[in-house]
Amino acid sequence: MKDNNRNIVMKNLIVRTITGLLFVAAIVVSFFDPIAMTALFALVTGLCMWEYSGLVNEMENVHVNRFISTVAGVYFFIATMAFCSGTVSSASVYIPYLLTVVYLFVSEIYANTKNAVYDLAHTMLGQMYIALPMSMINVLAFNITVEGDVVYNSLLPLSVFIFLWANDTGAYCFGSLFGKHKLFPRISPAKSWEGSIGGAIVVLVAAWILGIVDRNMGNMSGLTSVQWLGLGLVVVVFGTWGDLVESLFKRTLGIKDSGSILPGHGGMLDRFDSSLMAMPAAVLYIYSLSFL
Numbered sequence: 001m002k003d004n005n006r007n008i009v010m011k012n013l014i015v016r017t018i019t020g021l022l023f024v025a026a027i028v029v030s031f032f033d034p035i036a037m038t039a040l041f042a043l044v045t046g047l048c049m050w051e052y053s054g055l056v057n058e059m060e061n062v063h064v065n066r067f068i069s070t071v072a073g074v075y076f077f078i079a080t081m082a083f084c085s086g087t088v089s090s091a092s093v094y095i096p097y098l099l100t101v102v103y104l105f106v107s108e109i110y111a112n113t114k115n116a117v118y119d120l121a122h123t124m125l126g127q128m129y130i131a132l133p134m135s136m137i138n139v140l141a142f143n144i145t146v147e148g149d150v151v152y153n154s155l156l157p158l159s160v161f162i163f164l165w166a167n168d169t170g171a172y173c174f175g176s177l178f179g180k181h182k183l184f185p186r187i188s189p190a191k192s193w194e195g196s197i198g199g200a201i202v203v204l205v206a207a208w209i210l211g212i213v214d215r216n217m218g219n220m221s222g223l224t225s226v227q228w229l230g231l232g233l234v235v236v237v238f239g240t241w242g243d244l245v246e247s248l249f250k251r252t253l254g255i256k257d258s259g260s261i262l263p264g265h266g267g268m269l270d271r272f273d274s275s276l277m278a279m280p281a282a283v284l285y286i287y288s289l290s291f292l
Helices: 002-030 034-056 066-084 091-111 116-141 155-178 193-216 225-253 268-272 275-291
Strands: 142-144 150-152 182-184 188-192
Touching: 002 034, 002 155, 034 066, 034 116, 034 268, 066 091, 066 116, 091 116, 116 142, 116 155, 116 275, 155 188, 155 193, 155 225, 155 275, 182 193, 188 193, 188 225, 193 225, 225 268, 225 275
Parallel strands: none
Antiparallel strands: 142 150, 182 188
8 A cells, every 4th residue: 555655656756747747847948039929928828828827717797708808918918029029019019908908897787697896807817927927038039229229038037937937946945844823824834944945045046146147148137136136136025925826726715626637746837937926026136227
């Protein structure tokens, strides 16, 4: 019996490891090319929107148009990429998205659902919680030079994911070894203050290394070493909040994982929960530096 349980645990660990490595590799490789980046994260946005809509539709008196919401979220991501990259110079690229949102509101008049307010609230929550944050990847990836040219810089958006992975790894290791004081037991009993501090330390080391890499690449980000450390801390704080928000979401729904699309890792929201708050926070942090 013990041997059987050990084999199951080992098998799950192997599956989880392979999935994790492929997951990280796909993200890293995609950032080498703007088209590949757009394709991958448009797909991720769509899968997250589809997963979210399916989950909230399980709630009583809630009905979200799963297909239209997903298409709208994907379009918003692609439109933001087109606008930020200079492919489209006019904000009119967002008009189809706005018309879709109008359609979602007007359609409730004819839907004859039990609670239109619930439907609209959960519909727009998906756009604000998933589509908007995911689209911020494009804001980080495409920068305008002094000459007015748009250049693609993969280091900034990739660094956010590197910081999140470093934070998760550090938090797990330090939490397993030293974790005693619970960070937020009501929502996520497994998280500890010791783990969070350990994760932050690992991220600061990663930020220092990325700062050196950035300088050797010509400092395309425009960040100083201290500002890189600041970006790392911003990602740690908001990434942790993003994780807790999704944990609260799942506890409210009474589920363990948001899905099962990633073997050993759960759903897409389980893998991108931290980035949904970290990415917009990184954008705000970097743009706030321009006022200094």
